[in-house]
Amino acid sequence: MHNGVRLDKAALTSPPRQYRRYNTRPLLLPCTPPIASRLSPTRALSSDLSVRRPLPQTLRPQSEDPMAALGSKLAQLQSKACEATRFVAKHGCTYHKTLMEKNKHYVVDPPTIEKCQELSKQLFYTRLASLPGRYESFWKELDSAKLLWKNRSNLKVEDAGVAALFGIELYAWSCLGEIVGRGFTLTGYHV
Incomplete structure (x- = not known):
């Protein structure tokens, strides 16, 4: 009994038909549970109507x-x-x-802003001027690697060991990069 009207449990837990038709949110019950039941971790029990309902997220x-x-x-x-x-x-x-x-x-004396800007421009254009020399040295290194691969039958054990260590180092850096990319987690990798 609630305010002189007898309500069954189905009437309290299911929303009316017109409400179900137009809105998907559940109907809120008219009573609020006491403070002690609102603080229970899983479900609250209303002392007025003996109906169990989940706590709102803010009260968990x-x-x-x-x-x-x-x-x-x-x-x-x-x-x-x-x-x-x-x-x-x-x-x-x-x-x-x-x-x-x-x-x-x-x-550089005196350390002024103008002098710093001049030095940064010097650094930028000096590095830009070094690109052709770096390009040539890259192709020389590549040619020497091709020559080593062509004459691999004459390869010494020391050279093969250095190449293997270089390959292992590349693989280790790749693994470290993946760990950093995943937010420094050490689990969940496909080995």
Whole structure:
């Protein structure tokens, strides 16, 4: 009995026909469960109508919420960032001074913005000018590799070992690149 009207369980759990026809969301019951039943982890029990219904996502415990885990990770990251900031604030000036003392022969005097822009242009065009020499050395290396492959019957064990180590190194870098690309996970690979 609810307010003098007797309702059966089917009338409480299924929405009316006109509601089912036009809307796919479930009909909300008119009563709200007590606070203690809203805090239960799986289902809430209404003391008024004895109907069980699922809790809304906002009332579920924090352990099921992935945002809670993200929040704790964020707090850990923030504390580590604070420690790093304190370390840099404490030791940063002395590190900068020692670094500049060791490399003062590379510093152009006076260190102005115009001089920095000029040096960056010099670096860019110097690297651009080195491209033909790099191109020639690449083709020389390729020709020597072709020659080694052609005369592979005269190949020494040391040369074969160096080639094998180079191939293993390439494979290791490829595996490392895949691990980095997958977000530093070590599981779920097809071996």
